[in-house]
Amino acid sequence: MVTQRDAQRDEQAIGSFIERFAAVLVEAGVPPMPARVFSALLVTDSGRLTAAELTGLLGASPAAISGAVRYLEHVGMIGRQREPGSRRDVYLLRNDLWYEMILSRGQVLAHWAGAARDGAEILGPLTPAGGRLADSHDFFAFVQQELPALLERWRARQAQRG
Numbered sequence: 001m002v003t004q005r006d007a008q009r010d011e012q013a014i015g016s017f018i019e020r021f022a023a024v025l026v027e028a029g030v031p032p033m034p035a036r037v038f039s040a041l042l043v044t045d046s047g048r049l050t051a052a053e054l055t056g057l058l059g060a061s062p063a064a065i066s067g068a069v070r071y072l073e074h075v076g077m078i079g080r081q082r083e084p085g086s087r088r089d090v091y092l093l094r095n096d097l098w099y100e101m102i103l104s105r106g107q108v109l110a111h112w113a114g115a116a117r118d119g120a121e122i123l124g125p126l127t128p129a130g131g132r133l134a135d136s137h138d139f140f141a142f143v144q145q146e147l148p149a150l151l152e153r154w155r156a157r158q159a160q161r162g
Contacts, residue, residue: 014043018058033060037068037091038077047093048081054091076104099154106147113140 018039025035040057041049049057054065069091072078077097081090094100116137123130 018043031068031071033064033068034071034077036060037065038072041078041091041093048090049092050083050088050090052088076101099151102147103151106144109140109144109147113137113144116140 018036021039021042022032022035025038026032030038036058037054040054041047051062051065051069054060054069055062058065060068069078069080072091073080076094078091079094081092082088083090116133120130120133120137123133125131125134
């Protein structure tokens with residue numbers, strides 16, 4: 001739902017920002033329409049929009065919005081709630097979105113580290129490919145090991161800010 005404060009904003013500037021932020025996400029590998037939908041949710045004060053509101057805001061088809069929110073839900077970037085007393089779904093940003101996304105990457109790093117280790121063992125550490133995979137394993141294992149401390153420092157920083 002769009003709040004009164006949202007309605008008082010410079011819609012042209014917001015639209016430009018949505019597209020710029022979406023372009024940054026696309027550069028990072030997010031498909032274009034999900035990037036636009038995520039960016040639209042990010043700029044609302046409520047962090048919540050219905051499919052109809054997203055369609056209107058982005059000038060996209062309902063089918064495009066449906067596919068985008070399905071993708072964003074699948075990768076854990078947004079959630080879905082049913083409005084009480086309604087059949088309409090509301091798409092929303094998750095609390096601690098970036099923290100949770102980075103936290104979930106710990107499992108991805110573990111999978112990458114394991115795959116790289118297996119490849120290094122198969123190819124042998126003395127071959128160039130085996131050496132690259134051994135280095136990859138070491139990097140992923142290092143980042144996975146350091147990630148909890150980094151996230152804990154973030155939590156402490158957030159707690160200090162109040």
